[in-house]
Amino acid sequence: RAALAPAQPVGVAKRGGWPARACEARGMPGAILSLYINNRSGGLIFHRDFHASAAKLDTNEHLRLASTFSSLALIMRQLSPIKGSSGMELLEADGFVLQSFDTLTGIKFFVTAEPDAKNLDAVLRDIYINYSDFVLKNPFYEMDMPIQKGGRFCQKLDKIAEEHQRMQDRRQ
């Protein structure tokens, strides 16, 4: 059986201090900045930065921000002038956009990206599909527990981010 080596993207330079990833080149428009996954109680179970200019915060900060976002999404639903609103799905700021996807089981996937990013819901759905394939079907994974880094799931995320970046560039 051939040994399975992790796929190396072609032509990636290793910059000092930042691990080599296909989508790290600066100045690419519409890039995905980071991904957060929250469990059913609003706690952070996974976080990944995809771009060098994503906010640099320590782990506790990320935990706090992710839980805060969960609560704010719920509050927004309460403030809704129309009945039957979902929680917050899209947040537009000057420097970035944040798009969220809630699964029927209560898991929340949200990404931050540069303001001109398109098709983020397709990206979120792809991430969800890979989550259910590589995280949920792992017999050692416990529900609502933090997801381990460095496995097949992370490799798939790299591919998704690469694909997204390629689509963005093609549109330019």
Add this chain to the structure above:
Amino acid sequence: NRRGDLLLYREWGRAKRTEKQLAEDHKLMFGFLFSLKQLVQKMAPRGASGGFHACSTSTYKLNYFESASGFRFILCTDFKAGDMREVLRHIYADIFVEHLTKNPLWVAEEPISCNAFVRHLDSFLEGLVQQ
């Protein structure tokens, strides 16, 4: 305003809510926006100016504008309404400033009771809805 007191509340197409519910809503709105502003500042990528202008759910979109003097303008619209930044800026610069800031009888920090402001605001927004 800056302290979170409600200066003006207008609704144009919303199911009726009781008095007490409205007061709670307003307090909740202020707390919500305060936390959201902090979140956005923390999460902003390096080199970005921070500050958000909109957030949406599946049923509505909340447009937000904060003036340099600390007045917050919140407009809830249908999410197909498009970018409301220019609208809110116009409400501030051309309606609010004209009727209130330049009005010697207006006391800042107090609820707005200027009828001309409300009339002007209503007609401006109704005009937009027509389009």
